[in-house]
Amino acid sequence: MIRKSKHRDSIDLQSRWAVRPLDVLQAINELNPAIVHFSGHGAVSSELILENADGNAKYISKEAIVLSIMTLSDKIRLIIFNTCFSYEQAQAVINHVDASIGMTDSISDNGACSFAAQFYSSLGFGLSLQKAFDQAKASLALENVSEKDIPFLYTKEGVDPDNYFIVIPKSQADFSYPKV
Numbered sequence: 001m002i003r004k005s006k007h008r009d010s011i012d013l014q015s016r017w018a019v020r021p022l023d024v025l026q027a028i029n030e031l032n033p034a035i036v037h038f039s040g041h042g043a044v045s046s047e048l049i050l051e052n053a054d055g056n057a058k059y060i061s062k063e064a065i066v067l068s069i070m071t072l073s074d075k076i077r078l079i080i081f082n083t084c085f086s087y088e089q090a091q092a093v094i095n096h097v098d099a100s101i102g103m104t105d106s107i108s109d110n111g112a113c114s115f116a117a118q119f120y121s122s123l124g125f126g127l128s129l130q131k132a133f134d135q136a137k138a139s140l141a142l143e144n145v146s147e148k149d150i151p152f153l154y155t156k157e158g159v160d161p162d163n164y165f166i167v168i169p170k171s172q173a174d175f176s177y178p179k180v
Contacts, residue, residue, distance in 0.1 A: 020051050021060055028072050034166060035078045039112065042083030042103070049083070062089050069093045077166060078129070080119075082112045087152050094154045099129055099161065103150050111147040114139050123167045129153070130161035 016027045019040075028036060041049040043059060052058040066089075069079065080101045081089045090102025107115075118139035122132035133153045140148040155161050 032075050037080040039082045042086045044085050046088035062092050065089050066092045069096045090154050094156050098159045099155045104152050105150050107147050107150050111145045114143050129164040
């Protein structure tokens with residue numbers, strides 16, 4: 001969906017697969033992204049599920065996530081927890097980034113993918129954070145996915161998501177484009 005967007009060249013999507021806890025810090029240090037997107041699994045107990053060195057599930061506490069985010073790049077503007085039951089993580093990191101998105105319940109793989117695809121497409125069209133979020137939720141309704149009320153957007157105090165833009169068209173001079 002990013003490739004179909006008007007300002008697709010303004011988004012540089014870098015992926016890391018089968019991420020272990022320390023891989024998160026390494027990747028963020030290497031990439032210095034504007035957006036960090038966690039896609040995978042989350043636990044009802046507000047934990048993010050990554051892999052350990054043996055390839056088994058490693059539960060990462062909300063506190064460990066917040067502590068990690070506090071130590072990372074000042075360039076990070078948005079963190080997306082596209083995992084089940086991630087609203088507490090999203091709510092907890094908001095003191096350290098401008099905005100975050102979390103899921104208030106379990107979300108299907110189809111729902112999570114549809115949400116993310118439309119969200120990044122909307123950003124790629126230069127829409128505000130709020131419009132991109134709203135369109136991503138609308139895409140769930142259009143796809144008949146009954147999970148449209150599960151994603152939740154949090155913003156730091158003083159951040160207006162209707163006037164908050166992450167992708168600014170390349171036609172605007174001297175802008176440094178974010179890595180996603």
